[in-house]
Amino acid sequence: MKEKNAWVINGFxxxxxxxxxxxxxxxxxxxxxxxxxxxxxxxSAPLLSAITVVQPNQAMVVTFFGSYAGTIRKSGLWMTVPFSVRKKVSLRVRNFNSAKLKVNDIEGNPIEIAAVVVFRVIDSAKATFDVDNYEQFVEIQSETALRHVANKYPYDTFDSNGYSLRGNSEEVAAELSRELQERLSVAGVEVMEARLTHLAYSTEIASAMLQRQQATAIIAARSKIVEGAVGMVQLAIAQLQQEGVIELDEERKAAMINNLLVAIVSDRSANPVINTGSLY
Incomplete structure (x- = not known):
């Protein structure tokens, strides 16, 4: 089916x-x-049955004895084909909020995910005749597309390689919109926007994944601290040797490096032990 203009004249x-x-x-x-x-x-009596009123942002689909006669898109009072059946189709922009779906990501982790879809009807003939109920069709296809997209990506990437649902929300939203448009074009629906509104691990693995995220963050922070500490120690030893403040042999240099690294890398305040000299 393809939308076409119905025969009309001014209602007045x-x-x-x-x-x-x-x-x-x-x-x-x-x-x-x-x-x-x-x-x-x-x-003149049948002419009264041809009078119809079209509201703004509304289409009137006209059928005459089972045959599609066309669509009236202009708002106002119109006279169309007598004895025709007319069905209203809203052209307004609408939202659909999906329920929280429990799905598995590409790594098999159970997650909870939900999305909002902004859409409107652009072809009233397809929305009326090509699907049974286009609003229900949008709901079912939106949840199906959301499940499919969630299965293609991991919830999070701990090595920062590749896309993830949490770290690449814009790319995931674009992928969801593209897949939804492919699915809903048969119903004459245009997808204006689709975005995730809820994303979380399922309750049975949420605590374990939280511990994994915390461990990953601690390891990453420790790596940065060690990297900075090594640079500071190298700079300190080079500056002491350059200014000739003290001559260090390899054993004392190793002891100094050990003490500086312990003091810098430790997660607690260092408590120095002061050597005041030998008794003998």
């Missing part, structure tokens, strides 16, 4: 035409042209 003009036919029929009846007057009065 149609009402005037109907009143003119009725008036002419009454005049003929009064002038003893009974048969012709009755024919005109009977012919």
């Amino acid at each position: 003009l149609g009402l005037l035409l109907m009143l003119a036919v009725d008036a002419l029929g009454l005049v003929l009846l009064m002038n003893e042209y009974i048969l012709l007057g009755i024919v005109l009065l009977v012919a």
